[in-house]
Amino acid sequence: MLLKIDNVTKRFGGLAAVSEVSFELEEGIILGLIGPNGAGKSTLFGCINGTLPLSEGTVTFDGKVISGNKSFQNAKLGIARSYQIVQPFGNMTALQNAMVGAFCKTNNYKEAEQIALRSLETVKLIKKKDVVAKHLNLGERKKLEIAKALSTQPKLLLLDEVMAGLNTTEVLEMVGIIKSLNTAGITIIIIEHIMEAIMNISDRIIVLSFGKKIAEGSPEEISQDPHVIEAYFGVEEVEEHA
Amino acid sequence: MLKKLLNINNSVLWAIAFLSILVPFFLPNRYFQDIAVLTFLWAGLSSSWNFYSGYCGRLSIGHAAFLGIGAYSSTILYVNYGISPWIGMVIGGVFSALAALLIGGTTLRLKGTFFVLSTVAFAEILKTIAIVSKDLTAGSLGMMIPYDPSFANMIFQGKIPFAIITWAYMMIVIILCVRLEKSKLGYSLIAVGENQEAAENLGVNSTRVMLISYVVSAVLTSIGGTLFAQYIMFIEPMSLMSVGYSVNFILYAIAGGMGTAFGPMVGAFILVPVTNLLRGYLSFISGLHGFVLGMLLIIILLFRPDGILPQLKGFVRKLMNRNKNNEEKGE
Numbered sequence: 001m002l003l004k005i006d007n008v009t010k011r012f013g014g015l016a017a018v019s020e021v022s023f024e025l026e027e028g029i030i031l032g033l034i035g036p037n038g039a040g041k042s043t044l045f046g047c048i049n050g051t052l053p054l055s056e057g058t059v060t061f062d063g064k065v066i067s068g069n070k071s072f073q074n075a076k077l078g079i080a081r082s083y084q085i086v087q088p089f090g091n092m093t094a095l096q097n098a099m100v101g102a103f104c105k106t107n108n109y110k111e112a113e114q115i116a117l118r119s120l121e122t123v124k125l126i127k128k129k130d131v132v133a134k135h136l137n138l139g140e141r142k143k144l145e146i147a148k149a150l151s152t153q154p155k156l157l158l159l160d161e162v163m164a165g166l167n168t169t170e171v172l173e174m175v176g177i178i179k180s181l182n183t184a185g186i187t188i189i190i191i192e193h194i195m196e197a198i199m200n201i202s203d204r205i206i207v208l209s210f211g212k213k214i215a216e217g218s219p220e221e222i223s224q225d226p227h228v229i230e231a232y233f234g235v236e237e238v239e240e241h242a
Numbered sequence: 243m244l245k246k247l248l249n250i251n252n253s254v255l256w257a258i259a260f261l262s263i264l265v266p267f268f269l270p271n272r273y274f275q276d277i278a279v280l281t282f283l284w285a286g287l288s289s290s291w292n293f294y295s296g297y298c299g300r301l302s303i304g305h306a307a308f309l310g311i312g313a314y315s316s317t318i319l320y321v322n323y324g325i326s327p328w329i330g331m332v333i334g335g336v337f338s339a340l341a342a343l344l345i346g347g348t349t350l351r352l353k354g355t356f357f358v359l360s361t362v363a364f365a366e367i368l369k370t371i372a373i374v375s376k377d378l379t380a381g382s383l384g385m386m387i388p389y390d391p392s393f394a395n396m397i398f399q400g401k402i403p404f405a406i407i408t409w410a411y412m413m414i415v416i417i418l419c420v421r422l423e424k425s426k427l428g429y430s431l432i433a434v435g436e437n438q439e440a441a442e443n444l445g446v447n448s449t450r451v452m453l454i455s456y457v458v459s460a461v462l463t464s465i466g467g468t469l470f471a472q473y474i475m476f477i478e479p480m481s482l483m484s485v486g487y488s489v490n491f492i493l494y495a496i497a498g499g500m501g502t503a504f505g506p507m508v509g510a511f512i513l514v515p516v517t518n519l520l521r522g523y524l525s526f527i528s529g530l531h532g533f534v535l536g537m538l539l540i541i542i543l544l545f546r547p548d549g550i551l552p553q554l555k556g557f558v559r560k561l562m563n564r565n566k567n568n569e570e571k572g573e
Contacts (some may be wrong), residue, residue: 049443075445087440089433100433103426104445112426152445 001060002027002187003048003156008057008067010040010047010211017043019211020057027155030178030188032202032219034195036231039208041191042084045158048189049081050074062155075104080149081158084191086141088133094120094144095129101151119150122184123177139170146177150186157181159190163197175201199223207231255504255551259416262511266405273522275401281514282408283469284494288506289415290462291491294455296500297428299435300354304361306487307368308460311338312467313477317385318378320395327396331468338464339457346456351449365483372479384478387471396472404473411469412507415462419503422455431455432501463491497542499549508551513539 003025010018018040025031033041046052048059050071059067066074071081080101089097098116106112120126123143128136136144142162149157159178163171175197182188182201192198198205199219207215207222209231215222222228266278287309295302315337316330349360372379379385391397398404422428430451433441438448471477481487492500498509516538520531546553 051439051443070442070447071439072442072445072447075443081443083440083443087437089436089440091436092432096429096432100429100441100446101444103429107426109424109426112429148440148444 001025002062004058004060005044005048006058006060008044008047008059009055010043010052011055016055016211018047018208021208021211021213022057023206023213023216025156025187025189027187028182028185029203030182030190030201032198032205033189033191033208034193034198034205034222035208038210040211041208042160043211044208045081045160045189045191049079049158051081075152075154078153078155079158080152080154080156082142082145082149082160082162084160084164086138086145088136088141088144088148090134091132093130093132094125094136094140094147097133097144098147098151101148102153104152115153116147116151119147122150122180123147124173139166142166142174143177146181150181155187157186157188159188159192161191161193163192163194171197252504255508258511259413259504259507263406263409266402272401275405277515277518279401279404279408279473280518281510282405282412283466283473284490284514285507285510286408286412286415287463287466287470288491288494288498288510289412289419289503290459290466292459292495292500292503292506293415293419293422293462294431294452294459295492296495296502296505297422297431297435298452298455299501300452301358301492302361302456302459303358303485303488303492304363304365305459305463305491306483306485307361307365308338308342308463309467309470309487310365310368310372310479310483311341312464313471313482314372314379314385314467315464316468317387317471317477321385321387322378326394327468327472328394331465334464334468335461338460342457342460343453346453350452350456362485362488365485365488369479369483372483379479382478382480384476387475389475396468397475404469408469408473411466416503416507418458418462423503427451427454435501493539496549497539499551499553502549502551505549505551509549512550 001024005021005023008018008021009016021044033044035041043052047054050066050069050073054067057067058065061077061079066077089100095116098119099112102112102115106115117126117129120129123146125140125143125147128140133141133144146159146162163174166174171194178188178190178201190198190202202219205217205219205222206213207228214227214231215225217225266275269275269278291302291305312331312334315334316327319325319330319333320327345364349357352360373382389397391399430441430446433446434448434451442448494509494513495506497513498507499505517535520534524531524534542550
């Protein structure tokens with residue numbers, strides 16, 4: 001098992017944003033994480049990579065307990081995360097942005113440059129490598145977000161809505177990029193609202209609602225699960241006529 | 243093509259930095275040579291400040307504290323115990339490193355304005371300590387360094403030896419900044435300044451990165467402090483560790499372009515001579531030089547908020563692009 005989430009709970013004050021979630025993740029797959037807005041998906045990402053301290057439960061990565069680690073420690077171990085709201089280093093070029101990530105695994109400037117160039121190549125952003133990040137458009141910034149994460153040479157990549165706001169062509173391109181990363185051996189957990197895309201690329205799907213895991217299974221199983229339908233569309237009221 | 247020309251642009255700055263040592267030799271008298279020494283010294287000090295605050299974007303308004311530690315360490319050791327200021331400079335550097343570790347360790351994790359305020363408080367505390375410890379520092383009377391020229395005493399006849407020493411100091415700090423820009427530490431530091439959480443997600447230990455460069459910045463400033471004391475030969479806490487001095491560090495860096503290796507040098511090369519010459523030539527109405535300088539700064543910051551250097555670079559880049567376009571059209 002690459003990743004084991006055991007009974008993870010995250011409370012903000014009295015509100016449990018993530019509550020008693022457990023699952024396991026074998027190496028090499030793409031896991032889809034879906035659920036209505038506010039279900040706790042991004043919070044769960046924060047719990048896995050160490051941005052948010054856990055209230056309860058443990059996270060085990062590669063055989064080591066990592067809950068309690070800071071995010072930079074987890075990055076060194078091989079967990080990278082891209083953000084839903086893109087977080088580029090605005091005044092640095094695309095290449096420099098990716099190099100910050102590349103320095104995670106090397107101290108050598110030339111080597112870092114090579115790693116960063118390869119990441120930009122993978123996400124098809126190589127032509128914009130010398131453009132200052134704040135001058136990139138949304139699609140390019142989403143790609144840069146992945147390139148930065150990729151430069152840390154992760155084993156596990158957490159992708160948070162990398163397709164939101166993209167047009168159909170860009171979504172298709174992004175699906176291709178994600179598949180190629182997976183083929184290259186990176187295990188991926190992906191949060192996405194575009195159902196077509198996520199059903200298409202995920203090997204397995206987990207559904208969160210109000211912080212709880214309500215279903216887990218293959219895309220086909222999930223699309224027919226009554227709990228999932230209920231979470232997304234609400235319960236059909238049965239009118240009783242006496 | 244474009245890259246080549248941008249490199250030339252940088253080599254112009256290298257040339258200015260290297261050739262500036264020739265200037266004091268051609269100046270007509272000690273008055274102008276004095277201005278040259280102060281210019282080199284402040285260029286070095288401002289570049290030292292730049293090493294942390296410039297690249298990370300978090301202003302320290304208390305760097306006069308490290309200036310004071312450097313100046314007082316070497317002076318106390320020299321005047322009271324006869325230890326060479328060269329050794330005092332190293333010991334002052336160690337003291338500054340320890341102070342920076344203590345202060346940085348506790349305040350660097352503070353966000354935004356709170357860090358800025360704590361740096362001011364730090365400088366004020368040290369100033370008060372220097373005033374109160376009369377046995378050691380002679381309090382607000384200040385300390386005089388007796389005139390006894392020799393290399394070991396770091397006291398010289400004439401201004402030229404000090405021009406060379408302060409120039410070398412400036413060059414060392416600038417070279418360190420240039421190297422920082424091409425290093426893991428530099429990339430991490432700039433990233434932390436831009437977005438701390440995103441940087442940490444990429445494996446940057448932000449506290450460590452900030453602490454390292456803050457300590458280096460403090461040590462470099464402290465070395466400048468020793469040079470300052472040996473040059474002026476008189477130190478006293480009220481001016482040495484005042485907010486006014488702390489502001490100078492920032493002023494030259496911002497005017498020239500903070501977060502660029504040569505920015506503080508450009509700022510100091512323009513502002514230090516202008517300040518001193520205005521003081522010299524506009525003395526017929528008291529306070530007029532301050533007024534003119536203030537207006538000049540407002541104009542620079544109003545029209546060139548990034549500083550002079552980035553604007554110049556942008557201008558050169560535009561010019562190159564135009565040439566390049568013309569070339570392409572010609573083909």
